[in-house]
Amino acid sequence: MDIKTLCLGVLSRGDATGYEIKKAFEEGPFGHIHVASFGAIYPALAALSEAGMVQGTEMAQEKRPDKKVFSITERGRSAFFEALIAPPGEDKVRSDFLFILFFAHLLPASRLAALIDRRIAWYRECLQRMEACSYENGRAGEVFVHGLGLAVYQAAADYLSAHRDRLHDEVSASGRMVAE
Amino acid sequence: MDIKTLCLGVLSRGDATGYEIKKAFEEGPFGHIHVASFGAIYPALAALSEAGMVQGTEMAQEKRPDKKVFSITERGRSAFFEALIAPPGEDKVRSDFLFILFFAHLLPASRLAALIDRRIAWYRECLQRMEACSYENGRAGEVFVHGLGLAVYQAAADYLSAHRDRLHDEVSASGRMVAE
DNA sequence: CACGGCATATATCCGTTCGATATATGCAAG
DNA sequence: CTTGCATATATCGAACGGATATATGCCGTG
Known part of the structure; x- marks a missing residue:
């Protein structure tokens, strides 16, 4: 499963920033399930945004840098479902x-x-x-x-x-x- | 652990071709331990050879294409040992x-x-x-x-x-x- | 009999991903 | 005061993957 699908999965559960998506694959719910790096997440979000599968909204914050919150679109939900019913790839373990x-x-x-x-x-x-x-x-x-x-x-x-x-x-x- | 180290590990147990190294990470002894693709194995073997850590010997075969059998050098064994005593990276699972x-x-x-x-x-x-x-x-x-x-x-x-x-x-x- | 798929082999290409890095705003600890 | 960490976005160049190409045979199916 590519990083785009993984991002759609996280966003299907609720809006999130790129940083939060990374966290979800570290100490979050997907921490022992799949991996995803910043270097792959941000380009994936950009491509998903370009393809109309997610929508990003910039927000200013106090005491913290600005952030961009992404939400999944209906088109994104469809794509995610298609990926869910496709045959899964093999597990990959690197230990x-x-x-x-x-x-x-x-x-x-x-x-x-x-x-x-x-x-x-x-x-x-x-x-x-x-x-x-x-x-x-x-x-x-x-x-x-x-x-x-x-x-x-x-x-x-x-x-x-x-x-x-x-x-x-x-x-x-x-x-x-x-x-x- | 990078693919060069993985190749050294396989070769430390005996001579092998690039193809056999790949097999070792599929149905062989390392099949549930780490992964390595042809796209990474062959360039890794070339680099290891260049660095004097392995040595390749071309061989003709009957009924099969020619093959190149690699063996590990003493320099390769040293490098492998250094990698073994270095702190291991975290397990990575993609499921x-x-x-x-x-x-x-x-x-x-x-x-x-x-x-x-x-x-x-x-x-x-x-x-x-x-x-x-x-x-x-x-x-x-x-x-x-x-x-x-x-x-x-x-x-x-x-x-x-x-x-x-x-x-x-x-x-x-x-x-x-x-x-x- | 012919063709396709598989196994054994090497090697490469291009797309994907990673890990480090850069940048920014703050806070806390030594 | 400086460093390291957390929250954030984004990028770069190295590493890797999966497909492809090439080659030699063998086996099974239509």
């Missing part, structure tokens, strides 16, 4: 953490343990934040995705916690063998 | 599936159910393929990542299976309300 873990045998055991502990802590934090987000009044799909995220992150944190010692020990042992 | 799910209320209930069932089937298939890959003789890190993948995909499939009916019913019910 430095997992890639590094794959080569655990090349790392000092202490560094490895620290890496895993940091990730466990990260998962626990995410889980806490997610649990604090009451989705009781959310739409069915939002609740569903929220629950799925909780289940997956819980499983990951649990696995990491349950197996970190064993990986550490094995890397320690083989690290010693290499040194001999 | 059309999850994004669409978020807007389940906008979809026909039957289409939604089909989408989820397809994803459940996909997870089950992945799990089967992963279980069939015996990692008993693999390195500790490979075994760890393999086990983590199994745990996470199992949790996802289970959650989807356990909650798909409820989502379907809720979207059906609210779809009827909209029609009235």
